[in-house]
Amino acid sequence: DTGVSQDPRHKITKRGQNVTFRCDPISEHNRLYWYRQTLGQGPEFLTYFQNEAQLEKSRLLSDRFSAERPKGSFSTLEIQRTEQGDSAMYLCASSFLVAGSTQYFGPGTRLTVT
Amino acid sequence: AQRVTQPEKLLSVFKGAPVELKCNYSYSGSPELFWYVQYSRQRLQLLLRHISRESIKGFTADLNKGETSFHLKKPFAQEEDSAMYYCALTSGSGYSTLTFGKGTMLLVSP
Numbered sequence: 640d641t642g643v644s645q646d647p648r649h650k651i652t653k654r655g656q657n658v659t660f661r662c663d664p665i666s667e668h669n670r671l672y673w674y675r676q677t678l679g680q681g682p683e684f685l686t687y688f689q690n691e692a693q694l695e696k697s698r699l700l701s702d703r704f705s706a707e708r709p710k711g712s713f714s715t716l717e718i719q720r721t722e723q724g725d726s727a728m729y730l731c732a733s734s735f736l737v738a739g740s741t742q743y744f745g746p747g748t749r750l751t752v753t
Numbered sequence: 754a755q756r757v758t759q760p761e762k763l764l765s766v767f768k769g770a771p772v773e774l775k776c777n778y779s780y781s782g783s784p785e786l787f788w789y790v791q792y793s794r795q796r797l798q799l800l801l802r803h804i805s806r807e808s809i810k811g812f813t814a815d816l817n818k819g820e821t822s823f824h825l826k827k828p829f830a831q832e833e834d835s836a837m838y839y840c841a842l843t844s845g846s847g848y849s850t851l852t853f854g855k856g857t858m859l860l861v862s863p
Contacts, residue, residue: 642796670849681757681839681853682797695850730797734849742851744797 643745645731651751652721659717660748664733671714672742673706674730675699682730688714689736721752755780755844759854766830767862774825774857776814776840784842786816786823787851791837800825800838810834830861 644663652658664671670689674682685704686696690711700706703721708714718725728749732742756779766772778784788800801809803816803823814825823840840854 672850674851679762679855681841681855682851684850684852687849697850741799741802743799746796 643731643733643743645729645745645748647748648746649749649751651753654721654723654752656721657717657719658721658750659715660729660731660750662714662716662731662733662745664713664731665743666712667735668733668743669711669736670734670740671708672732672734673714673716674732676728676730676747677726685716718750721750723752726750726752755784755842755852757840757842757852757854759838759840759857761857762855763858763860765860765862768832769829772825772827772830772834772859772861774838774840774859776823776825776854778821778823778840778842780821780842780844782844784844786814787841787843788812788814788823788825789839789841789853791839793836797839830859832861832863835859835861 646661672687673685676682684697685700686706688708691708703719706716728747730747731745734740734742758777786803789797790800791797812827816823837856837858839856841851843851
């Protein structure tokens, strides 16, 4: 296990198209997080899962965004009807169940909406 | 709502000089504070956390609840310290989600 992996690393799409990203966490980790980072900003929390349950969602997660973690392992983040404002780096992180555990980040998926 | 402020976008120092990256936070409860670092072409990684009271790569950070600050310090900067540094806090009932500052780019020149 080499850490958190994300696929694809880069995605260019046209406005209005749907995109889906995948995150594979570190295998022993129960928690999985999604963050978004735009230019000049720090990562911003989107949502997180504990096993397969989605426990918290940020107000940044509009109804065009949906995240799943069906078997408590990998997760997908889908954006429907993409807008230019969705262009960002999407980061995934995972951690153990214990509150305050270190979050380990993936390399990110860079989305460009043209 | 919680907020993390890093007032400097860029900090440029010479090798061997002391470094202090500033971080102030606002949160009504008792947050946990972290410093994350991102080296060029690498992923974001934890540098240190206040509850550990460790010194990592020569860096230390002290939580000052009175001033609501968590500044990152190193007495003698090295070129390999050049990176983007993010201060973050975790809070809430689950102490799970991270709130990040905008980051400070540290450039250490020879």
